[in-house]
Every structure is written in C-alpha cells, then in structure tokens.
Amino acid sequence: MTPPRPTGTGPVLRATDVDVVRDGTHLLSDIRLQVHPGQHWALLGPNGAGKSTLLHLLGAQGHPTRGSVEVLGHRLGAVDMRALRSLVGHINPRHPLRTPLSVRQVVLTGATNTTELVPRRQPTDDEEHRAEELISLLGMTERAHARWNTLSQGERGRALIARALMPQPRLLLLDEPATGLDLAAREQLLTSLEDLRTGHPELATVLVTHHLEELPPGTTHAMLLREGRCLAAGAVAEVLTSDHISKCFDHPVHITRDHGRWHARAR
Numbered sequence: 001m002t003p004p005r006p007t008g009t010g011p012v013l014r015a016t017d018v019d020v021v022r023d024g025t026h027l028l029s030d031i032r033l034q035v036h037p038g039q040h041w042a043l044l045g046p047n048g049a050g051k052s053t054l055l056h057l058l059g060a061q062g063h064p065t066r067g068s069v070e071v072l073g074h075r076l077g078a079v080d081m082r083a084l085r086s087l088v089g090h091i092n093p094r095h096p097l098r099t100p101l102s103v104r105q106v107v108l109t110g111a112t113n114t115t116e117l118v119p120r121r122q123p124t125d126d127e128e129h130r131a132e133e134l135i136s137l138l139g140m141t142e143r144a145h146a147r148w149n150t151l152s153q154g155e156r157g158r159a160l161i162a163r164a165l166m167p168q169p170r171l172l173l174l175d176e177p178a179t180g181l182d183l184a185a186r187e188q189l190l191t192s193l194e195d196l197r198t199g200h201p202e203l204a205t206v207l208v209t210h211h212l213e214e215l216p217p218g219t220t221h222a223m224l225l226r227e228g229r230c231l232a233a234g235a236v237a238e239v240l241t242s243d244h245i246s247k248c249f250d251h252p253v254h255i256t257r258d259h260g261r262w263h264a265r266a267r
C-alpha cells in the first residue's frame with residue numbers, strides 16, 4: 001500500500017547517526033542530515049567518499065546498518081520501501097531503458113514508476129497533460145517524439161528530470177546529472193533546474209557531484225563527505241569555503257563565487 005503523502009512542514013529527509021557497514025568496512029559513519037521543503041542540497045566529495053551510498057538511503061533504496069533514516073516522514077524499516085520510492089523523484093543518468101521509447105513515452109513511465117511502458121495501460125488525460133507540461137518546462141517540446149536511442153546525453157538528462165517529476169514528488173534526488181554533458185548541455189540542464197526550483201518552491205532537491213562548477217546557483221545547502229564521514233554540512237556560504245573544499249579533496253584549492261556559480265582552482 002502506498003504510504004500517505006505527508007502534508008506537514010517537517011523535514012522531507014532526516015538521517016540520524018547513520019552508519020553503513022559492508023563486509024566489515026564503514027562506507028558511512030555518523031551521518032546526520034535534515035532536508036526541509038524548498039532546500040537544495042549539494043552532496044560533494046571525492047571518489048569513494050560515500051555520496052552514492054548516502055543517496056541510495058535517501059531514495060529508500062537500502063537500509064542503514066545503524067541509525068535511522070526518515071524519507072518524507074516515513075522511517076525506513078517501518079514502511080513499504082517500494083511504495084515509498086514511488087513518492088521520490090530519483091534521477092539516475094544510467095537509466096536502464098531497453099526499448100526505443102519516445103521522450104513523451106519515457107516521461108509517461110514516470111506515472112507508473114516503471115522503466116518501460118506498462119503493457120495495455122493507457123495514460124489518463126491528466127497524465128498526458130502533465131507529461132506535455134513537463135516536457136515543455138524542460139525545453140524538450142520539439143524533441144517530444146524523438147526516440148531514446150537518438151537522444152544526446154543532455155536531452156536524456158532533461159527527459160529523465162521530466163519523468164521524475166510526473167508523480168509530483170516533494171523530493172528530487174540527482175546523481176551526477178551533468179556527467180558526460182558538453183558545456184552547452186550542462187548549462188541547459190542547470191537552467192532547467194533553476195526554472196524547476198522557481199516554479200516549484202516547495203520541492204527539495206539533493207544533487208551529488210564532484211564538481212563545484214556543476215552546482216546550480218539556487219543551491220542552498222551542502223554536505224562535504226570524505227571517507228564516509230561528514231566534514232561539513234549546512235548553509236552553502238559556510239560550507240563551500242576554500243579551506244573546507246581543500247580538506248575534502250585533500251588538495252589546496254581556491255573557491256570563488258561569481259553570478260551565483262562556484263569555481264575551483266588549484267592554489
């Protein structure tokens with residue numbers, strides 16, 4: 001049974017004292033995080049820091065070894081995880097689609113939370129209408145009938161965001177959405193994310209990246225992870241400093257912010 005959609009103003013995500021241990025190794029240690037409606041978090045850290053492991057938990061895709069995780073007010077372990085996952089928009093750039101669906105069809109699979117179209121199921125008029133609106137919001141109207149196998153990486157990325165928004169999620173998780181994009185595609189993606197945030201002020205997002213240049217200007221909060229531990233977490237201005245980023249990546253870098261965007265260069 002689908003868990004009820006929480007309507008309160010409490011956090012959309014709450015992780016308390018979370019450890020993840022696999023084969024005797026701590027992938028995450030002592031993680032605490034609260035994400036509220038309207039907040040846009042960046043999860044940053046070097047390779048192997050534990051970013052994807054944490055995003056996995058936040059998307060109700062796994063359980064912590066210790067501690068608790070609440071997603072949309074539901075504690076993992078006390079709720080049907082599959083049903084909870086259907087309330088979270090999770091964008092995985094390695095979307096495992098096998099058939100050459102059109103952009104419009106891919107977006108419509110968001111209504112059923114499936115990778116492929118559900119056989120013999122007709123989308124409702126509302127779903128068709130919403131898919132059209134989201135395709136337009138993501139600037140894909142002219143490519144709505146293009147087949148998945150003919151899309152560029154950037155177009156796929158934007159189609160997947162539209163797909164994730166079909167069930168009107170209150171939480172969107174983005175795992176390295178700019179990976180493999182050229183400069184123009186990355187900028188289009190960031191513009192789409194900004195439009196999305198402006199148009200849906202209650203939406204909360206968590207975006208994983210290694211690169212400060214890939215952060216949308218509307219990022220409000222950040223968490224820095226290194227070797228499974230949180231080095232700093234909170235408001236972006238306090239977390240994305242030269243000192244913190246240098247420690248996190250174990251390399252002396254200088255951070256600047258210009259027109260809302262961040263840049264890092266070696267010191």
Ligand SMILES: Nc1ncnc2c1ncn2[C@@H]1O[C@H](COP(=O)(O)OP(=O)(O)OP(=O)(O)O)[C@@H](O)[C@H]1O
Nearest residue numbers: 022023025027045046047048049050051052053054
């Ligand atoms: N099932 C597992 N068993 C043991 N170790 C694992 C398992 N899954 C991941 N790891 C290890 O946990 C660490 C954290 O992995 P994770 O994918 O969360 O890091 P990441 O910060 O997302 O890295 P990247 O930036 O390279 O994607 C890595 O060292 C990885 O090899």
